[in-house]
Amino acid sequence: MTGPGDRSGTDAEQGATAPGGGFRKGAFGVSGSGDTSGFGGLVRVEPGGAVALHSTERPYGGYFDEVTDALIDAVGQATYDAAVQRVLVDRGEITYFVAREHLLTLVRALRDDEALRFELCSSVSGVDYLDSGGPAAGPGRPRLHVVLHLTSMTYRRRIRLEVAVTAEDPHVPSVTSVYPTADWHERETWDMFGVVFDGHPALTRILMPDDWDGHPQRKDYPLGGVPVEYHDATIPPPDTRRSYR
Amino acid sequence: MSTTYDPYAGSRETTEGRVYTVTGGDWDQTLGAEAQGEERLVVNMGPQHPSTHGVLRLVLDLEGETVTKARVVIGYLHTGIEKNTEYRNWTQGTTFVTRMDYLSPLYNEAGYCLAVERLLGIEAPQRAQTIRVLVMELNRIASHLVALATFGMEMGALTGMTNGFRERELVLDLLEEITGLRMNHAYIRPGGLAQDLPPGAVEHIREFLQVMPDRVADFHKLLTGQPIWQARLKDAGYLDVTGCVAMGVTGPVLRAAGLPWDLRKVEPYLGYETYDFEVPTADTCDAWGRYLVRMAEVNESLKIIEQALDRLAPGPVMVEDKKIAWPAQLSLGPDGMGNSLEHVKHIMGQSMEALIHHFKLVTEGFRVPAGQVYVPIESPRGELGYHVVSDGGTRPWRVHVRDPSFVNLQATAAMSEGGMIADVIAAIASLDPVMGGCDR
Numbered sequence: 216m217t218g219p220g221d222r223s224g225t226d227a228e229q230g231a232t233a234p235g236g237g238f239r240k241g242a243f244g245v246s247g248s249g250d251t252s253g254f255g256g257l258v259r260v261e262p263g264g265a266v267a268l269h270s271t272e273r274p275y276g277g278y279f280d281e282v283t284d285a286l287i288d289a290v291g292q293a294t295y296d297a298a299v300q301r302v303l304v305d306r307g308e309i310t311y312f313v314a315r316e317h318l319l320t321l322v323r324a325l326r327d328d329e330a331l332r333f334e335l336c337s338s339v340s341g342v343d344y345l346d347s348g349g350p351a352a353g354p355g356r357p358r359l360h361v362v363l364h365l366t367s368m369t370y371r372r373r374i375r376l377e378v379a380v381t382a383e384d385p386h387v388p389s390v391t392s393v394y395p396t397a398d399w400h401e402r403e404t405w406d407m408f409g410v411v412f413d414g415h416p417a418l419t420r421i422l423m424p425d426d427w428d429g430h431p432q433r434k435d436y437p438l439g440g441v442p443v444e445y446h447d448a449t450i451p452p453p454d455t456r457r458s459y460r
Numbered sequence: 461m462s463t464t465y466d467p468y469a470g471s472r473e474t475t476e477g478r479v480y481t482v483t484g485g486d487w488d489q490t491l492g493a494e495a496q497g498e499e500r501l502v503v504n505m506g507p508q509h510p511s512t513h514g515v516l517r518l519v520l521d522l523e524g525e526t527v528t529k530a531r532v533v534i535g536y537l538h539t540g541i542e543k544n545t546e547y548r549n550w551t552q553g554t555t556f557v558t559r560m561d562y563l564s565p566l567y568n569e570a571g572y573c574l575a576v577e578r579l580l581g582i583e584a585p586q587r588a589q590t591i592r593v594l595v596m597e598l599n600r601i602a603s604h605l606v607a608l609a610t611f612g613m614e615m616g617a618l619t620g621m622t623n624g625f626r627e628r629e630l631v632l633d634l635l636e637e638i639t640g641l642r643m644n645h646a647y648i649r650p651g652g653l654a655q656d657l658p659p660g661a662v663e664h665i666r667e668f669l670q671v672m673p674d675r676v677a678d679f680h681k682l683l684t685g686q687p688i689w690q691a692r693l694k695d696a697g698y699l700d701v702t703g704c705v706a707m708g709v710t711g712p713v714l715r716a717a718g719l720p721w722d723l724r725k726v727e728p729y730l731g732y733e734t735y736d737f738e739v740p741t742a743d744t745c746d747a748w749g750r751y752l753v754r755m756a757e758v759n760e761s762l763k764i765i766e767q768a769l770d771r772l773a774p775g776p777v778m779v780e781d782k783k784i785a786w787p788a789q790l791s792l793g794p795d796g797m798g799n800s801l802e803h804v805k806h807i808m809g810q811s812m813e814a815l816i817h818h819f820k821l822v823t824e825g826f827r828v829p830a831g832q833v834y835v836p837i838e839s840p841r842g843e844l845g846y847h848v849v850s851d852g853g854t855r856p857w858r859v860h861v862r863d864p865s866f867v868n869l870q871a872t873a874a875m876s877e878g879g880m881i882a883d884v885i886a887a888i889a890s891l892d893p894v895m896g897g898c899d900r
Binding site: 305306307308310334335336337338340341342343344362364366368371373375394395396398399400403407420421422423424431432438453454458459 | 534535538540542543544546547548578579581705706707708709710719721726727823824825831832833834836843845847849853854855857858860862866867869870899900
C-alpha cells in the first residue's frame with residue numbers, strides 16, 4: 216500500500232524503463248475520484264534523492280573523499296568496486312549502497328582501519344521502498360533497505376551504508392560480530408521488516424509478541440484502526456482518510 | 461485464537477464454556493537435567509516491578525545471589541509510533557514522536573524537527589533556536605531529576621524520590637507555562653516553534669535559576685555523602701569505554717566511563733558551540749560515576765539556560781516561508797486554546813492567500829523533497845538519532861528513531877552478569893532507561 220497517488224512506475228511505456236523508476240501521476244495525487252481538472256494524465260518523474268537511483272560523481276566534498284580513499288586503501292580497489300554499487304551525497308550526508316556479499320568486509324575495515332575508525336554503529340534500521348528498482352507489481356525488486364549509520368568517534372565523522380534486498384530473498388549478513396550493539400537493532404529490523412540477518416546469535420522478535428504474524432513496518436502491512444465517533448460524526452481510521460501527495 | 465494444547469493453561473469444557481486452569485512449576489521439564497543444579501534459580505523480574513523502571517522484564521539466572529545470566533525482554537510498551545507517523549503529515553509527526561521518550565519529550569520534538577528541517581533545507585529563526593535550547597535544557601534537568609528520583613527509590617532512598625519529583629515539578633510548571641502542557645508538548649515544530657514564550661515566562665525561569673542550585677546542593681547533602689548510598693552504587697554495573705562503544709552506549713553512562721563524548725560539543729547543533737558549558741565526566745565506570753555525572757549535568761544545564769535567557773532577542777519563532785510555517789497563531793479562548801480571533805479575522809475577511817495557505821497546510825501539509833537524513837542530538841540518555849526518509853510527499857515515508865534507552869539497555873547483561881542481584885537494580889537504574897522510548 217503506497218497510499219494514494221500512483222508512484223509505482225508501472226506505466227509500461229515509460230515507468231519501468233526510464234531511469235529512477237519512480238513516477239508520479241496527476242497533479243494532486245488523488246486517485247479514484249472524478250478528476251475533472253485534466254491534470255490526471257500528467258506523469259512526473261520523482262525528484263531526486265532516496266527514490267531516484269542516481270549516483271554522485273567524485274569529488275564528494277568534505278571528508279567524504281578522504282573516507283572513500285581510505286576505504287579503497289583498506290579493502291582494495293577491486294573489492295570496493297564490487298562492494299559499493301553507488302555513492303550518494305545528499306544534504307551533507309554520504310550513503311554507500313553496498314552489495315550484501317561484501318558488507319562484512321566493508322564494516323570490518325571501517326571499524327578497524329586506522330584511517331577510518333568507525334567505532335560506533337549508531338543505528339541499524341530498515342526502510343521499505345515499495346517501488347525501489349522497478350514496478351511495484353513485479354517480484355524481485357530490492358524493496359527492503361537496511362540502513363547502517365556508522366560514527367567515527369576518533370575523526371567525528373558519520374557515514375551511512377545501505378543494503379537493498381528483495382522481499383523474496385531478504386537475507387543480509389549480520390554485523391553483530393563487528394558491532395555487538397547491532398544485536399537489538401537487527402532484531403528490530405527483522406521484527407518490523409522481515410529482513411533475515413544471517414549469523415545473528417538469536418534473531419527473534421523484539422518489539423512485537425513472539426507469535427505475531429507479519430512484519431508491521433512493511434508498506435504493504437496495513438496500519439489498522441477503527442472509525443471513531445465524535446460529536447455525532449464518524450472519523451475514519453487514519454489509513455483510510457484522504458491523503459495528498 | 462489458538463486451538464493447540466497450551467502446557468501452561470489446560471482447559472476443559474463446561475456448560476458455561478471452556479474453563480482454563482493456569483498451572484506452572486514445570487521448570488524441571490523445560491530445563492531438563494540443568495534444573496537439578498543445587499542453587500540455580502530463574503527469577504522473572506517484571507514487566508510489572510517497581511524497580512525495573514517501567515515495563516521492563518528481566519529474566520535472571522541466579523546461583524545463590526550471583527547473577528549468571530541476565531536477559532532483557534522489551535516490547536511491552538510498543539505503540540507503533542514510527543508506523544503511525546507514516547500516516548500523518550510532517551507537522552503532525554511532532555505530536556507522535558513527543559510521546560516516545562516521555563521524560564524528554566522536547567528532545568524527541570527537536571530531533572525530529574531538525575531532521576525535517578534538514579530535509580527541507582531550512583533553518584529555524586534565531587529566537588526559535590535559542591528557545592529550543594532553553595526548553596531542552598529545562599527538560600534535561602527534569603529528566604535527570606526523575607533519573608535521580610527513581611534511582612533513589614530503587615535503592616531504597618525514598619526521600620531522594622520525593623525530593624526529585626518535587627524539584628521536577630518546578631520544571632514541569634515552567635514547561636506548562638511555556639508550552640501549555642506538562643509533557644507531550646508538541647511545542648517544537650518543523651520550521652520553528654508552536655508559539656513564542658508567554659509574558660512572564662522569562663521571569664519565572666530566572667526565579668527557577670535562583671532556586672535550583674540550592675536544591676541540587678540539598679540532593680548532594682541527602683545522598684552523595686551517605687555511606688549506604690555510596691556502598692550501593694560504587695562498583696555496581698561496571699562498564700568501561702570499550703564496553704560502552706561496543707554496546708553502543710552513549711550519554712551519561714559513556715561519560716561516566718571517562719570519554720567526554722557529548723554531541724552538543726562534538727557535533728554542535730542549534731548553536732550549542734556558542735554556549736559556555738562543561739562536559740562532566742567520571743572515571744569510575746560504575747553507577748556511582750553515572751550518578752555524579754547526572755548531578756553535574758544539572759548544573760551545566762542551568763548555566764546554558766542562563767546564557768540562553770541572556771541572548772534571547774525579539775524576533776520571529778517560525779520561518780517566514782508561509783508555505784511551510786504552520787498557521788498556529790494560537791490564543792486562549794473561553795473554550796480552550798485555539799486560533800486567535802485576529803488570525804480568524806485575517807483569513808476569513810482580509811486575505812484570500814492567507815486562507816488558501818491555512819487551508820492547504822492544515823488539510824494537506826507541506827511537501828518535503830525526497831531524500832533521507834540522520835540527525836543525532838544529545839538527549840539526557842545519550843544519542844537520540846532520527847533517521848527520516850521522505851519520498852517527496854506530505855507525509856514521512858519512514859521515521860526511525862535510534863532511541864538511547866533501546867541501545868543502552870543492551871548493556872544490561874554486560875553490566876550485571878557475575879554480580880549480585882541487588883547490583884542489577886543499580887545497574888539498570890544507572891542506565892535510566894525510559895521504556896516509552898525504548899519500545900516506541
